Amino acid sequence: xxxxxxxxxxxxxxxxxxxxxxxxxxxxxxxxxxxxxxxxxxxxxxxxxxxxxxxxxxxxxxxxxxxxxxxxxxxxxxxxxxxxxxxxxxxxxxxxxxxxxxxxxxxxxx
Amino acid sequence: xxxxxxxxxxxxxxxxxxxxxxxxxxxxxxxxxxxxxxxxxxxxxxxxxxxxxxxxxxxxxxxxxxxxxxxxxxxxxxxxxxxxxxxxxxxxxxxxxxxxxxxxxxxxxxx
Numbered sequence: 001x002x003x004x005x006x007x008x009x010x011x012x013x014x015x016x017x018x019x020x021x022x023x024x025x026x027x028x029x030x031x032x033x034x035x036x037x038x039x040x041x042x043x044x045x046x047x048x049x050x051x052x053x054x055x056x057x058x059x060x061x062x063x064x065x066x067x068x069x070x071x072x073x074x075x076x077x078x079x080x081x082x083x084x085x086x087x088x089x090x091x092x093x094x095x096x097x098x099x100x101x102x103x104x105x106x107x108x109x110x
Numbered sequence: 111x112x113x114x115x116x117x118x119x120x121x122x123x124x125x126x127x128x129x130x131x132x133x134x135x136x137x138x139x140x141x142x143x144x145x146x147x148x149x150x151x152x153x154x155x156x157x158x159x160x161x162x163x164x165x166x167x168x169x170x171x172x173x174x175x176x177x178x179x180x181x182x183x184x185x186x187x188x189x190x191x192x193x194x195x196x197x198x199x200x201x202x203x204x205x206x207x208x209x210x211x212x213x214x215x216x217x218x219x220x221x
Contacts, residue, residue: 030207041198048209100154
């Protein structure tokens with residue numbers, strides 16, 4: 001089965017609403033990162049968060065290792081938040097593999 | 111400060127032609143290096159990783175090869191491009207079990 005699952009696959013919000021993006025993983029991990037992928041493809045690093053909760057402006061990331069999940073919360077969404085959000089995991093396999101989820105495509109309407 | 115530079119930014123190449131994409135990391139010694147590929151609308155997939163000069167491991171077979179001729183340089187290449195090689199290529203580095211840092215990527219179109 002898939003080692004990393006992101007949900008929802010897509011999300012449409014009205015500006016000002018909050019968004020909760022999830023990343024679930026099947027094994028223990030060494031590291032967890034959240035990225036925003038620009039339309040051109042380049043990645044913007046949002047959080048490096050292997051465990052616990054981190055905040056950055058309107059964004060909050062929470063990783064709960066024993067529940068094998070990480071979330072990205074966007075509060076008071078803005079149209080500029082629209083795009084693709086990816087989680088990336090370095091699974092604890094000693095195999096130097098960092099695996100990406102399929103992403104959540106967020107569209108914030110004005 | 112560490113920097114990662116990828117080249118070229120974009121390429122349009124003919125099927126059957128050779129390809130060489132490059133990546134240089136400055137300001138960090140002996141990093142782990144990675145190549146990723148993303149087809150249009152697809153998931154980012156790890157292609158190769160290298161933990162030391164001269165050693166490269168393949169993760170996904172795509173008729174591509176990679177080399178690490180110097181500690182700070184990672185090269186992705188093939189002698190014959192396929193249409194299926196089109197997509198977005200990302201180079202990245204990390205230290206063991208820590209945050210991964212990505213370059214800005216190369217957009218490859220094979221025609």
